[in-house]
């Protein structure tokens with residue numbers, strides 16, 4: 001797959017303050033890419049620069065090979081943007097909002113109807129098109145924003161926290177639309193999120209902290225590198241279990257009523273379990289979570305206040 005977003009040695013300073021410090025990464029065409037980081041890490045600065053809103057200090061940022069600093073109009077034609085704060089006009093209908101966007105993008109009048117039909121079908125809002133935006137639920141508004149972000153048929157869609165503030169069911173729906181766009185339309189999705197379980201659905205993740213990219217890989221590879229599986233074991237005779245764990249050199253922590261045991265060396269663990277068949281009363285193996293990855297890499301939790 002070819003890279004559709006290429007960022008090389010990008011630095012952004014606000015006065016003397018370095019907000020983004022010499023970062024480089026690429027995003028493959030047709031992939032879903034998550035950009036994560038704690039507060040103030042440099043996410044918005046990077047997205048806004050990619051979307052031609054901010055000027056870079058140095059480096060090269062290309063979308064479909066077009067330079068975001070010198071080919072702004074071409075880049076804008078290639079991207080759709082859905083930011084956190086709604087910019088829909090709540091006094092207008094869904095249809096009117098979309099039409100206004102078509103004017104903004106100089107979409108030929110004879111194509112407007114077909115495009116509206118296409119994007120509203122994608123987000124399941126075709127039958128609601130005459131409704132006033134002000135009367136819609138938060139989830140529906142977000143879907144209108146996604147439809148609007150797509151009406152000029154961009155190759156890349158930027159979504160800044162597309163599901164923040166929505167209930168779990170609506171979040172799941174928004175994700176259905178996002179993955180549909182990727183699968184059926186080969187649209188590249190570049191998103192930020194605070195929800196770790198959402199980051200795990202993405203093809204690639206870059207974690208930015210203090211203006212630097214500190215990790216960039218698939219969720220699977222990051223989990224493999226930065227987390228350990230753990231076994232939670234209850235035993236009748238704890239001293240007996242403890243002696244065997246020590247003998248087999250399995251790291252463990254004694255908690256109230258159970259043992260938390262390193263489950264990376266599965267053969268050693270199985271050996272202990274088979275020897276302790278009559279002693280063990282309960283066992284559960286837990287995989288590392290993406291939250292563990294984030295904490296391991298950044299030393300912080302991602303903010304959950306959203």
Ligand SMILES: Nc1ncnc2c1ncn2[C@@H]1O[C@H](COP(=O)(O)OP(=O)(O)OP(=O)(O)O)[C@@H](O)[C@H]1O
Nearest residue numbers: 014017018019037038039040041042043044045046
């Ligand atoms: N206009 C500005 N002038 C000075 N400093 C700024 C400006 N905009 C952002 N910064 C600083 O640059 C750093 C990166 O900010 P940025 O908004 O890109 O982070 P972020 O990762 O998007 O954070 P958040 O998750 O809180 O939105 C922060 O320390 C911020 O205070």
